[in-house]
Amino acid sequence: MKSGRFSREPPLTSRVRSHGRIATVAFDGDLDLSTLPIARRALAEAEASGAQQLVLDLGSVDFFDLSGLRVLFEAHERWRSNLQVVHGSDHVDQLVEFSGLERVLQPRSRRRTDGPGRD
Numbered sequence: 001m002k003s004g005r006f007s008r009e010p011p012l013t014s015r016v017r018s019h020g021r022i023a024t025v026a027f028d029g030d031l032d033l034s035t036l037p038i039a040r041r042a043l044a045e046a047e048a049s050g051a052q053q054l055v056l057d058l059g060s061v062d063f064f065d066l067s068g069l070r071v072l073f074e075a076h077e078r079w080r081s082n083l084q085v086v087h088g089s090d091h092v093d094q095l096v097e098f099s100g101l102e103r104v105l106q107p108r109s110r111r112r113t114d115g116p117g118r119d
Contacts, residue, residue: 011035014042016049023051028060031068039071047078054079058087068092069099076104 012035015026023046084106
């Protein structure tokens with residue numbers, strides 16, 4: 001999502017989909033302090049679905065800061081080894097590596113290289 005400072009588009013949108021025991025939460029936009037409540041609501045929705053596994057898709061996240069890391073830590077606290085993070089940003093990679101979360105998260109794939117049919 002590309003949005004300017006005065007854009008009418010929300011800075012972050014989320015999509016939660018559940019398929020049996022797996023929930024996928026996809027974020028699009030900026031994951032920062034101002035959008036933290038949106039991200040937390042999406043995680044709560046995934047948890048309320050009864051999902052035993054969470055796929056957190058950060059492939060369309062344009063901006064990611066320490067609040068984004070907070071979301072990852074909270075998701076890891078809830079789902080532990082049942083959390084998979086899918087992303088496409090080197091910036092996200094660098095922050096996850098810096099935080100030490102890369103050692104506990106399941107291997108990630110680069111979603112943006114999946115081509116035009118990615119969902």
